Amino acid sequence: MGRGDRGRGLHEEHIERAVLPNGAVVLSRYLPDPDIVAICIGSRAGARFEDDRTAGSAKFLEKLYLQGTSRRPGPELVQRPVTIRGGSVGTLAGSEMVVFQSQVRSVDLDVMLDVLSDVVLESTFSQDRIENEARVILEELNARKANPNVLAADIFFPAVFGSHPLARSTAGDLENTPRLTRETIVGFRDQLVVGANTVIAVAGNLQSDQAFAHVERFFSRLPKGEPAPPSDVPSPPPNPGRIEERAGSAQARIIMGGPVPGLRSDDRFPLSVANAVLGGSGFRLFREIRDLRGLSYDPSPAVVQFPDAGLWMAAAGTDPANLDEVLQIMDREIRRLAVEPLSDEDMTNAKEYLDGSLVVGLETFAAQAFQMIRDETYGVRVLSQAHREGIQRVTTEDVQRVAQQYLRPEEATLVVIRP
Amino acid sequence: MSDDARRDEDAKRDDLPNGMAVLTRERDYADVTAISISVRGGSRNEHDDTVGAAHFMEHMFFQGTPSRPTSDAVFGPISARGGWLNAYTSFENINFQAVVKNEDFGLALDTLADMLVNSLFAEDRIDKERQVVLEELIRGKNDPRRYAVELFFKNVWDEHPARNLPIGSRETLANSDRRVLVAFRDANFLASNMVTAVVGDQKHEDVVERVTAAFERMPNGRKPEFLTAPMPPAKARRIEETIPGTQAQIVFGLPAPGADHLDTYALDIVSATLGEVGRRLVGEIRDRRGLASGVGSSYSTLSDVGCWWAMVGTSPGNVDQVVELITEQIRRIRSEPISAGDLEDAKSYIEGRAVLGLQTSIAFAQYLADREAIGVEPPLDEYLRRVASVTVDDVERVAQAYLDPDTATLVLLRPA
Numbered sequence: 001m002g003r004g005d006r007g008r009g010l011h012e013e014h015i016e017r018a019v020l021p022n023g024a025v026v027l028s029r030y031l032p033d034p035d036i037v038a039i040c041i042g043s044r045a046g047a048r049f050e051d052d053r054t055a056g057s058a059k060f061l062e063k064l065y066l067q068g069t070s071r072r073p074g075p076e077l078v079q080r081p082v083t084i085r086g087g088s089v090g091t092l093a094g095s096e097m098v099v100f101q102s103q104v105r106s107v108d109l110d111v112m113l114d115v116l117s118d119v120v121l122e123s124t125f126s127q128d129r130i131e132n133e134a135r136v137i138l139e140e141l142n143a144r145k146a147n148p149n150v151l152a153a154d155i156f157f158p159a160v161f162g163s164h165p166l167a168r169s170t171a172g173d174l175e176n177t178p179r180l181t182r183e184t185i186v187g188f189r190d191q192l193v194v195g196a197n198t199v200i201a202v203a204g205n206l207q208s209d210q211a212f213a214h215v216e217r218f219f220s221r222l223p224k225g226e227p228a229p230p231s232d233v234p235s236p237p238p239n240p241g242r243i244e245e246r247a248g249s250a251q252a253r254i255i256m257g258g259p260v261p262g263l264r265s266d267d268r269f270p271l272s273v274a275n276a277v278l279g280g281s282g283f284r285l286f287r288e289i290r291d292l293r294g295l296s297y298d299p300s301p302a303v304v305q306f307p308d309a310g311l312w313m314a315a316a317g318t319d320p321a322n323l324d325e326v327l328q329i330m331d332r333e334i335r336r337l338a339v340e341p342l343s344d345e346d347m348t349n350a351k352e353y354l355d356g357s358l359v360v361g362l363e364t365f366a367a368q369a370f371q372m373i374r375d376e377t378y379g380v381r382v383l384s385q386a387h388r389e390g391i392q393r394v395t396t397e398d399v400q401r402v403a404q405q406y407l408r409p410e411e412a413t414l415v416v417i418r419p
Numbered sequence: 420m421s422d423d424a425r426r427d428e429d430a431k432r433d434d435l436p437n438g439m440a441v442l443t444r445e446r447d448y449a450d451v452t453a454i455s456i457s458v459r460g461g462s463r464n465e466h467d468d469t470v471g472a473a474h475f476m477e478h479m480f481f482q483g484t485p486s487r488p489t490s491d492a493v494f495g496p497i498s499a500r501g502g503w504l505n506a507y508t509s510f511e512n513i514n515f516q517a518v519v520k521n522e523d524f525g526l527a528l529d530t531l532a533d534m535l536v537n538s539l540f541a542e543d544r545i546d547k548e549r550q551v552v553l554e555e556l557i558r559g560k561n562d563p564r565r566y567a568v569e570l571f572f573k574n575v576w577d578e579h580p581a582r583n584l585p586i587g588s589r590e591t592l593a594n595s596d597r598r599v600l601v602a603f604r605d606a607n608f609l610a611s612n613m614v615t616a617v618v619g620d621q622k623h624e625d626v627v628e629r630v631t632a633a634f635e636r637m638p639n640g641r642k643p644e645f646l647t648a649p650m651p652p653a654k655a656r657r658i659e660e661t662i663p664g665t666q667a668q669i670v671f672g673l674p675a676p677g678a679d680h681l682d683t684y685a686l687d688i689v690s691a692t693l694g695e696v697g698r699r700l701v702g703e704i705r706d707r708r709g710l711a712s713g714v715g716s717s718y719s720t721l722s723d724v725g726c727w728w729a730m731v732g733t734s735p736g737n738v739d740q741v742v743e744l745i746t747e748q749i750r751r752i753r754s755e756p757i758s759a760g761d762l763e764d765a766k767s768y769i770e771g772r773a774v775l776g777l778q779t780s781i782a783f784a785q786y787l788a789d790r791e792a793i794g795v796e797p798p799l800d801e802y803l804r805r806v807a808s809v810t811v812d813d814v815e816r817v818a819q820a821y822l823d824p825d826t827a828t829l830v831l832l833r834p835a
Binding site for chain 1: 446447448449450451489490491494495498499500501502503518519520523547548549550551552553554555557558560561562563564566662663664665666695696698702705706707708709710711712732733734764765767768769770771772773774775776778779780
């Protein structure tokens with residue numbers, strides 16, 4: 001397999017796994033070059049675990065984990081030891097996970113572990129920081145509304161997911177964010193950011209036995225707790241309809257799409273091939289909308305999947321006068337997948353593309369560590385031989401079947417943002 | 420160019436007989452190879468009535484050659500292997516780049532060379548692509564942050580040619596016909612005016628041999644003159660516009676020296692202290708008062724001119740307070756010497772960032788190609804040595820010389 005012979009391939013056999021007494025799973029991928037170590041920690045504490053009472057809590061975790069610990073009481077102190085070494089520490093609230101990310105030069109490993117464990121275990125979530133971060137989150141929500149591309153997505157996702165837990169916004173909640181009390185936020189955190197719910201991945205210039213020993217030393221104090229409920233709510237039915245909104249000054253933005261099954265369904269393989277044909281390898285939307293007609297700069301398809309549910313979408317920005325034409329072309333190109341079998345060349349290109357773009361996309365240790373926690377948390381391994389084989393097995397009939405079943409413009413949710 | 424800038428300790432270098440420089444960084448551990456080809460010449464070298472033609476022209480290199488007659492044929496083979504191909508046009512250079520698995524290096528190089536040597540610039544494709552560029556233009560205007568920064572750049576440099584932004588305008592794009600695009604190409608796309616950088620699991624000698632062959636037919640000629648201009652004076656300006664939405668955008672900044680000036684290194688320290696490391700702006704505006712979700716700030720340089728700027732999105736009611744807080748922090752760095760600790764932190768940050776920021780093959784290749792093509796910035800280790808030699812007095816001196824808040828350019832976009 002070429003590159004894999006040198007220990008570099010992106011397969012599961014290059015990842016070592018251990019479980020700490022507190023239940024946290026530790027993954028390690030040792031590669032000596034470049035001289036960098038990245039750590040990624042994911043806890044199943046994302047927005048989907050919120051309810052009406054706790055809505056907005058995940059976003060607060062993203063903010064408050066960088067706002068002060070007992071030893072480093074202010075936001076200016078928390079990341080400083082890593083920042084002054086050119087490294088980074090970040091947090092991110094997703095739908096499934098709240099994620100902690102950091103990377104440094106190997107020589108600064110101890111500093112990174114000290115800061116990251118301080119952040120995860122000792123953040124104070126003080127009342128005055130909560131009030132400050134509530135203002136910050138509301139400013140961010142304001143900014144999201146002012147950007148038509150972001151606004152379109154913020155309307156589209158909940159419209160497709162409906163009453164599914166994935167409909168919860170990861171950006172905060174206009175009504176509930178200012179209402180959340182410290183007790184509620186800390187309760188959400190203490191229930192979910194626990195060993196039984198957490199995966200820690202280390203990638204880079206640190207041998208696996210050392211990685212396990214370091215992580216155990218720094219993170220064994222994370223309480224064990226209980227795992228969050230499994231993510232197994234099926235995708236909702238399609239929610240056809242058109243939602244119009246105004247934003248921006250010059251360009252219209254459209255998104256069309258609908259539900260698809262989650263990653264646990266083997267339909268993810270033909271869906272990725274279909275998406276590649278529309279975008280990355282077959283350029284069908286790009287060719288018809290941009291290259292032949294110059295109607296948009298950025299026509300782009302996507303399939304976004306979580307363990308139990310997901311969605312497909314096609315988006316583009318265009319002059320308001322061209323809106324209908326762009327929609328017609330999207331509609332036609334997506335229907336075409338259902339009626340016209342892909343050529344052998346389309347299939348080969350899409351499969352090669354999916355294989356190669358994984359290698360290109362996972363160039364950095366930070367990207368690899370993120371993929372490792374995602375694979376472990378979702379229970380669906382992209383970094384595996386099984387994934388590669390799954391892609392290779394896809395037939396033209398499979399693609400046609402999933403296109404007929406899911407990629408249905410006639411039942412699509414359509415969001416249109418006009419200036 | 421100074422002697423220092425020739426040493427290239429971070430890369431191997433060869434100059435081909437046709438004048439093209441080839442820089443490589445061998446990474447035997449890498450899974451992917453990046454190619455970055457930088458052509459000197461960008462929007463600052465354009466005429467006022469056709470500015471944007473350089474960027475528009477860059478698009479035309481993706482529109483077909485005799486052997487790859489459509490843009491599908493240009494993009495397709497690389498994309499179908501999971502790689503990507505792209506380009507950008509900046510103020511002083513145009514960069515074409517590809518990232519592929521190591522084994523696809525030949526495919527990517529041959530595609531880029533075919534584009535650069537043989538692109539057809541067909542009349543009907545030009546008219547179609549003008550529409551795409553116009554969509555790109557209005558897409559930028561739709562994003563209030565981006566629009567605010569563009570307005571700032573258009574004004575802060577006064578009459579300096581840097582005020583011409585790569586994207587152009589509706590009018591200048593309409594003025595840019597095939598003749599204009601081809602004239603820019605023919606004046607600048609010469610082997611002697613180009614640098615090819617390759618980073619990945621590739622041997623230097625092999626890369627040189629393949630680049631030589633691939634660009635055998637690249638037009639050549641004397642390297643074009645690159646006119647510099649004096650640094651513009653700082654002038655107090657206030658540019659106000661209304662925008663849709665509920666959030667105001669503020670950009671506040673001043674002209675500063677370019678990368679060719681020795682004060683660049685002390686200004687990098689000033690910028691890091693106000694921004695990423697010292698967190699002085701974000702500390703006051705976000706951490707203490709929750710007035711914004713963040714503060715962007717940067718010291719951006721061209722070869723002979725630069726600017727320092729800060730940008731904040733905030734509720735309209737906070738605008739005056741935010742502008743006052745930015746002003747206060749600039750006054751502070753001018754009047755109060757930074758501590759030895761702050762200085763060391765900023766230096767250590769800049770050094771560490773150099774390693775981590777140039778981690779990906781494309782980041783490093785692009786850094787090498789653009790640095791060499793523009794030809795002003797020294798190699799990385801020399802750059803870091805100069806940063807390391809900055810003193811507390813240097814910081815105070817450059818802050819006083821260039822950052823007088825009474826002469827700042829302020830862009831203010833308020834919701835209607």
